[in-house]
Amino acid sequence: MSRTIALIGISGAGKSKIGRTLAARLGVDLLDVDAEVERRQGRTIADIFATDGEAAFRAAESDVCVEALGRPRTVVSLGGGAPMTPAIADALRGVHVVWLRVSPAVAASRVAGHGDRPLLNDDDLVAKLTRMLDARGATYARLADQIVDADGDDADAKAQLIAAAAEASV
Numbered sequence: 001m002s003r004t005i006a007l008i009g010i011s012g013a014g015k016s017k018i019g020r021t022l023a024a025r026l027g028v029d030l031l032d033v034d035a036e037v038e039r040r041q042g043r044t045i046a047d048i049f050a051t052d053g054e055a056a057f058r059a060a061e062s063d064v065c066v067e068a069l070g071r072p073r074t075v076v077s078l079g080g081g082a083p084m085t086p087a088i089a090d091a092l093r094g095v096h097v098v099w100l101r102v103s104p105a106v107a108a109s110r111v112a113g114h115g116d117r118p119l120l121n122d123d124d125l126v127a128k129l130t131r132m133l134d135a136r137g138a139t140y141a142r143l144a145d146q147i148v149d150a151d152g153d154d155a156d157a158k159a160q161l162i163a164a165a166a167e168a169s170v
């Protein structure tokens with residue numbers, strides 16, 4: 001693996017899960033941005049949103065992303081909204097960016113009932129995720145070096161595809 005790899009996509013795409021599999025397969029560090037924000041602040045993302053609001057979360061997310069994306073040989077799993085922050089989009093330029101493209105219906109089935117994603121407190125999860133994909137899809141497409149269909153169950157196969165493409169990319 002020559003370049004750092006960033007995983008982007010809406011909630012439920014499997015960025016966190018595939019990130020873990022991929023980093024283990026490559027034998028490199030994993031940084032899950034949401035987990036790192038929570039670790040640094042000592043509270044959950046839901047708490048940050050509820051107490052300080054989304055803008056405060058986006059600022060913390062940006063700090064962690066920009067720093068992580070500057071590291072060598074790392075797998076970075078971003079939160080779904082991160083690429084919409086201009087400083088993060090800029091930082092994504094130097095790395096191998098993978099859009100895990102999932103359908104809203106599959107994503108909804110994966111995140112239903114978890115309650116730890118404050119933007120998904122919505123009665124109609126499929127509609128909400130469809131709106132998110134509509135708002136973000138063009139940005140994901142613009143930033144992506146690789147697009148991986150993330151609807152299927154086989155996280156290992158997806159990690160293998162990403163590892164091969166990252167190996168080949170310069």
Ligand SMILES: Nc1ncnc2c1ncn2[C@@H]1O[C@H](COP(=O)(O)OP(=O)(O)O)[C@@H](O)[C@H]1O
Pocket residue numbers: 009010011012013014015016017018110111150151152153154155
């Ligand atoms: N390819 C997959 N097949 C089946 N379940 C998956 C897959 N990818 C993720 N999941 C499950 O879906 C949920 C959301 O995955 P996660 O990795 O947290 O997504 P993201 O970080 O993109 O929001 C988790 O419970 C995870 O175990």
Ligand SMILES: O=C(O)C1=C[C@@H](OP(=O)(O)O)[C@@H](O)[C@H](O)C1
Pocket residue numbers: 009010011012015016034045078079080081082116117118119
């Ligand atoms: O879509 C978003 O804006 C968000 C997605 C979440 O990450 P996942 O994509 O891992 O769910 C997390 O960063 C936060 O709740 C905001």
Ligand SMILES: [Mg+2]
Pocket residue numbers: 015016034077078079
């Ligand atoms: Mg995640």
